[in-house]
Amino acid sequence: MAVQRETALALLGVGLVLLLLIVGAALYMASPSQPQPVSETERTPTVTPTVPPTFPTTQTVSPTSPPAIVTPSLPPPTHAATPTVAPASGKETFTSLPAPLPPMPLPQLPSSSHLPQAKPASVTPPETEALRWAQALVSTYRPRWRINLTRGVDPRLTAEGYAVTVEPNNQVTVEAKTNVGWLYGLLDLAERLQWREPIPAQWRWSPPLAERGLVVENPEWLVRAPRSQEAMRNLLRERLKELAWWRFNTLVIKCNGNEANLSRVLNLLKQMAHDYGVRVVVWAKVLSPTLQTWLQQGGQVATEVPAQGNFITVTTDIDLAANQISQGKVVGLKFQLVAPNIPSTVLQFRRNREKLLLVVGLDEAYREIFWFDPAWAHQLVRSVADAGLGGLWLTVASVPPTWAIAAFAQALKNPNADGEAIWINRWAKQGHQADKWLVLFREASRIVPEILWLGVSHQPQYGSSLKSFFIARPIDSSWGFTVLSVPETLKLVRRPDDRTTLTADEVARRLEQRASSVWALAAQLPEPAASDWKAAKRLALLNSWLGQFYANKIDAALAWGRFEEGDQKSGQECLLHLTKSVKAWEQVVNLASTIYRTNNRWALRLPEWQRELAEYQALVAGAMP
Numbered sequence: 001m002a003v004q005r006e007t008a009l010a011l012l013g014v015g016l017v018l019l020l021l022i023v024g025a026a027l028y029m030a031s032p033s034q035p036q037p038v039s040e041t042e043r044t045p046t047v048t049p050t051v052p053p054t055f056p057t058t059q060t061v062s063p064t065s066p067p068a069i070v071t072p073s074l075p076p077p078t079h080a081a082t083p084t085v086a087p088a089s090g091k092e093t094f095t096s097l098p099a100p101l102p103p104m105p106l107p108q109l110p111s112s113s114h115l116p117q118a119k120p121a122s123v124t125p126p127e128t129e130a131l132r133w134a135q136a137l138v139s140t141y142r143p144r145w146r147i148n149l150t151r152g153v154d155p156r157l158t159a160e161g162y163a164v165t166v167e168p169n170n171q172v173t174v175e176a177k178t179n180v181g182w183l184y185g186l187l188d189l190a191e192r193l194q195w196r197e198p199i200p201a202q203w204r205w206s207p208p209l210a211e212r213g214l215v216v217e218n219p220e221w222l223v224r225a226p227r228s229q230e231a232m233r234n235l236l237r238e239r240l241k242e243l244a245w246w247r248f249n250t251l252v253i254k255c256n257g258n259e260a261n262l263s264r265v266l267n268l269l270k271q272m273a274h275d276y277g278v279r280v281v282v283w284a285k286v287l288s289p290t291l292q293t294w295l296q297q298g299g300q301v302a303t304e305v306p307a308q309g310n311f312i313t314v315t316t317d318i319d320l321a322a323n324q325i326s327q328g329k330v331v332g333l334k335f336q337l338v339a340p341n342i343p344s345t346v347l348q349f350r351r352n353r354e355k356l357l358l359v360v361g362l363d364e365a366y367r368e369i370f371w372f373d374p375a376w377a378h379q380l381v382r383s384v385a386d387a388g389l390g391g392l393w394l395t396v397a398s399v400p401p402t403w404a405i406a407a408f409a410q411a412l413k414n415p416n417a418d419g420e421a422i423w424i425n426r427w428a429k430q431g432h433q434a435d436k437w438l439v440l441f442r443e444a445s446r447i448v449p450e451i452l453w454l455g456v457s458h459q460p461q462y463g464s465s466l467k468s469f470f471i472a473r474p475i476d477s478s479w480g481f482t483v484l485s486v487p488e489t490l491k492l493v494r495r496p497d498d499r500t501t502l503t504a505d506e507v508a509r510r511l512e513q514r515a516s517s518v519w520a521l522a523a524q525l526p527e528p529a530a531s532d533w534k535a536a537k538r539l540a541l542l543n544s545w546l547g548q549f550y551a552n553k554i555d556a557a558l559a560w561g562r563f564e565e566g567d568q569k570s571g572q573e574c575l576l577h578l579t580k581s582v583k584a585w586e587q588v589v590n591l592a593s594t595i596y597r598t599n600n601r602w603a604l605r606l607p608e609w610q611r612e613l614a615e616y617q618a619l620v621a622g623a624m625p
Helices: 002-030 129-141 179-194 229-246 262-276 289-296 318-326 374-387 401-413 419-428 434-445 447-453 486-491 504-524 531-564 569-593 601-623
Strands: 146-151 162-166 171-176 202-205 211-217 250-255 279-284 300-303 311-315 331-336 356-362 391-396
Touching (some): 129 146, 129 229, 129 262, 162 179, 171 179, 179 229, 229 250, 229 262, 250 262, 250 391, 262 279, 279 289, 374 391, 374 401, 374 419, 374 434, 401 419, 434 447, 486 504, 486 531, 504 531, 531 569, 531 601, 569 601
Parallel strands (some): 146 171, 211 250, 211 391, 279 300, 331 356
């Protein structure tokens, strides 16, 4: 009996122990868990990509308009020196927008701040060709990344904006309110990976300008369109990809308006452009039946003559622009790029500024001329944004065209950044002396704007006669500075005290200084292997000799003015400067002939400058006693 009693007590004890364990476990599971501290490193992981800088083969490159993602890139150097070059002058800095928001967790909605915060739900994205293309670009560099596209709940997100979050477990989330926001977010990620830039744990983007247009003048695909519908579709698709990559949301087709292929092109773009976040505007001379149908279908047309209806008026007349804006119409105010700011006459508009688009011209005076000045591009975009204008259209005829487009594209992506530092950092990864290349390009690019200040010609790149300097109308003071013509400079008794006033001879010295800088830098830099860089270097030298030509012509005009006033010695001085200008033009012709056909426009004008020199030699000789 005692043994049985001991056995029963032992079993009872074991049962009690098991019961206590079960109750304890249940209480532990029911209790709330204590949050564990998270380190700062875990909150903001940094992903440093190590990918090759080449663009994936998923995009076809057009020989006439390659995407900015492949240009400009620096060829390998022949030696490894990395010199220090002075940055751009501080006098040319402009007020910037506030700094971008730092990476931070997305906030809760104010109306639900007392509720548990739910993350945006991942959605199945629409199967658009644009999103498939963008995702393929990212996968090319990071095939293991899992990309989640979520509909945005952050009130700070705009229709085109996005927020990207990169987590340590190969999870990437792109939050946006629209398909375009997803597209831009994926392309931003792909570009950072392509250039091997540090990937922050989180960042966001919103467009600085509502309207970001690229003007394409008489495109070859409109004049000589492929016969196959599929070939035409593929060609237009590549153009839309370029616009999306550059963040241009408006394609402006500048044409006559009655081209045979226009209807076909517009119908295809109507089907495809929306997926890439692009709207289409036709800037036409003739309101053809095709364009009337386009208007009836909701399309938009720009014209240089004010008209009734859904038209955008493009004009150089500030008074006409003000009149149209007062009627609530959208106006494009066109000007050649002469400074990285907007004229004060535009700032006088107190109302409806959002109806005004600036049409920035790198076309008429820049045709066949080199231009790549990221600092000016960033300053101009900031100026347009600060002024609260509707946006910017860019028209480009400079060479290579994609270099100018790429400079403005980076400004549209991040106008608050240092435009030059972006390219120096990128080029430095592929070669050395990136800062020297950039200064050479900057100095060469600012020669044509300074020639334009004189007002001697609408196309000064092809030269100007000596007589034109006496009837020129220099740039007006609404740009923030004043330039005196040759006759006005000759009348001066002493130099103006106003530092914002430039005399004609001071413009000549600026041109000489920039030309000398280009020559000195070009002599120190190796000959590039890449064809676009080789052309860029030669074109930069062409710009420099063009600047020297105008410096000599200004000095010749000033000397001739003094000669006509009775100073006999100035006659010989005028001939000396004219002789130098002819020699400078010969250098322009030599460089142009290595890039363009032999009988180019510079070559055709050389005899004219030689005849001009002979004419003034005869005039001076005839005036001698």
